[in-house]
Amino acid sequence: MTLAAGLRAQGVDPGLAAAAMTQSRLRAKGREKFGEFAAGMLFTQAGLEQATRLVVAARHAQRYVGAGVTHVADLTCGLGGDAMAFAGSGLRVLATDVDEPTAALATVNLRHQPEAVVRHGDGLALDLAAEGVDGVFADPARRTRSGSRVFDPRAYAPPLDAVWALRDQVPAVGIKVGPGISHNGLPQDAEAQWVSVDGDVVEAGLWFGPLAPDGPGRCALVLRTVREDDGAGQTVARTVAQSVRQDAGSPEVVPDAGGVGAYLYEPDGAVVRAGLVAHAALALGGRLVDRTIAYVTTDSPAPVGPNGLGAGLATGYRVLDVMPFGLKRLRAYLRERDVGRLTIKKRGTAVVPEQLRKQLDLKGSQEGTIVLTRVGGAQQVIVVEPLTGR
Template sequence: MDAAGLSALLSPQGWALLSALPPYDEHRTMALSARLHAEGLDPDLVAAALTQSRLRARARTKLGDFADGMLFTAAGLEQATRLTVAAHHARRYRDAGTTRVADLTCGIGADSLAFAGVGIPVLATDVDEATAAIATVNLRHFPDAEVRHGDGLALDLEAEGVDGLYADPARRTSTGSRVFDPGAYAPPLDAVLALRERVPALGLKLGPGVPHSALPPDAQAQWVSVDGDVVEVGLWFGPLAPEGPGRSALVLTPAGAHTLHAGPDGPATVPAGPVAGYLYEPDGAVIRAGLVGDVALRVRGTLVDPTIAYVTSDELHDEPVATAYRVLDTMPFGLKRLRTYLRERGVGRLTIKKRGTAVVPEQLRRQLDLRGDAEATVVLTRVAGHQQVLVVERA
């Protein structure tokens, strides 16, 4: 959003229009736009308001009801932290006794909103003037939240009374392409990490695909998933990491929050073994953190293959960071064999899970020519180096 569009929206007429719009419905947008034009409203204002209505509808999955009173840019919403995750960030700072946080790359202000929400004064900065203005609007209800347009890395942290730092470096180019080199983040990762020498309570949010080799050894690196979707890795330093350096996974589901930490000696290493009565599929955050072996220890199991993130055990455990399946049958992978097996059982609806195989599920489903009313789930994977089919059901 450019400065002109933002100014128009923040005018009394623009804010009233935005507040009066019905819930966003892409199928009715053209008709609604035409009606507003016919009523004499400025076309640019109408376009800006409808864009914000669309972004607010998208933002509800991340920010819930808060989205209805906020402004967004497409890029800012893409990078914004989900409110449930931001709340966990904010509680780290609160529990560490932080008295003022500098959000060095605030974007639209989602994390600053969480800091302010738990009562921590926050100084939010962004190098983009329009984005900083939007963050100002979004944080307007919090008197202890200050937003500035500028480079957060240039702050005089001591003079500002800051004892906690947070940053979410931009990881996309101006054209939207992903940036994989931490040195090309904006700001660069090393530049942010250097600040922990001045303020030890430093936290960063990075993309979950960052390689382990790029992570500093003094960080507590925590991969986070929300309803099965791995959304970030947080790096926590000093008093924000009471667990000490290492790796962990935070799994957030409607049932609650569950954390798995590597042991004091690092992630566990367990052997592979034959397929037993149960198969465990670790959550994606656990896999990204390299803690599959720790899941195996918790369920008294082994890996199905040294290179595959499936765990097998003879015991059924209520394991919140992994999904348990009962193994009904196993067989070597073969199209004809699997087709015969499923037809004999009248399977017409098939869920195909895969790991460690090049098979394309939709292509396989067509080749199987499924017929019948029964349902089944199969797991295509490697077991002891060989392609296998596991027929399973949720335990």
């Protein structure tokens, strides 16, 4: 408010001052996705919400480089996040957007990338052969003009069917879609990959032809930021990646299910969205607490390291107690242990954590964590503590 008032006092047009303040706010928020690059970019609220995080866009670019693609058409470039990663990887980029102001902002954001050309227009109308394009990328709009989310792929802009039909012209086609997309109806020749960053499921991607070198299937990619000492007293951050995959046509993994053991593991959201919880259970050497619930339990700590789940495919907890769900029983249990700050996790139950926390009315000085879920079809409370360092 002080800055806005100061701009107006200096005679800056109120509309211009408001626009500058909006960009200042969006740039601060944009650092979550673009890091220090956000300071030199222009944004819209909707464009920033749909923009690909730079760490994920770099993974997109790696696919095209690895496939031998040299010229990518970004058919729905938005603010240019993915195009920045493509150009930064040495690819030529033809970026288009049907919205003229958005294309103008993308032009500004890509001004330092001579390999990238931005055009205002319909990317689907491009003559890909005449442009010399050998790779296609699209991130269809998944929000209405009012800002509400669109979940039906046929209502994307452009429709999903129209985009993946382009693989008849250019085999190397990649499409970013919402992580909530249904498995039903996805093309049989695609690798569908769900991606999470530091625990947040941020996107799903459909990859065709040479962009899917391992062939069709379902995959979960988990990216986590690890901060380490560089040996000179400085803390540096690096990204650790781990994935799990189900090849198309291969037999589905059927995990065991049984009672709660000494440890409980919560698979990452990307693993759950990709339908690969059974694979996580197998890698953990455990079993499901219920065949309909995405919690894995083991009798001993799961392996951690290059061949285990150390990069974060699942979050681990030590089990302290298990009891049937009941408000009075749970309240007495927690008060007896002087718990006042309670983390409530849930799957497969209608209990609302905020309401339960009020009903428990805890006043203690200790912290606690409980998991509300079904075990063998029965509602149970699992009292746990996080496995720090795992």
